[in-house]
Amino acid sequence: MLAFVVKLDQLIEVLITTTVFVILGLVIFGIAFFVIEKVTPFSIRKEIEDDQNIAVGILISALILGIAIIIAAAISG
Numbered sequence: 001m002l003a004f005v006v007k008l009d010q011l012i013e014v015l016i017t018t019t020v021f022v023i024l025g026l027v028i029f030g031i032a033f034f035v036i037e038k039v040t041p042f043s044i045r046k047e048i049e050d051d052q053n054i055a056v057g058i059l060i061s062a063l064i065l066g067i068a069i070i071i072a073a074a075i076s077g
Contacts, residue, residue: 025071032067036060
């Protein structure tokens with residue numbers, strides 16, 4: 001299917017737009033993760049790495065996926 005082929009004259013514009021959205025998404029994701037780190041009453045890194053707490057790992061991964069879905073929906077409009 002050729003619906004996703006970008007013409008050469010539009011390639012630079014598409015690459016710039018994609019790069020801007022990637023950077024914007026990563027910045028928003030970083031800020032959201034920083035807020036999650038500060039809001040939790042315990043050290044997430046210590047719980048996952050040192051204590052091998054699987055429940056915290058699953059919880060943080062669910063939060064990361066939820067934030068990523070929200071950011072993707074906000075960027076795509």
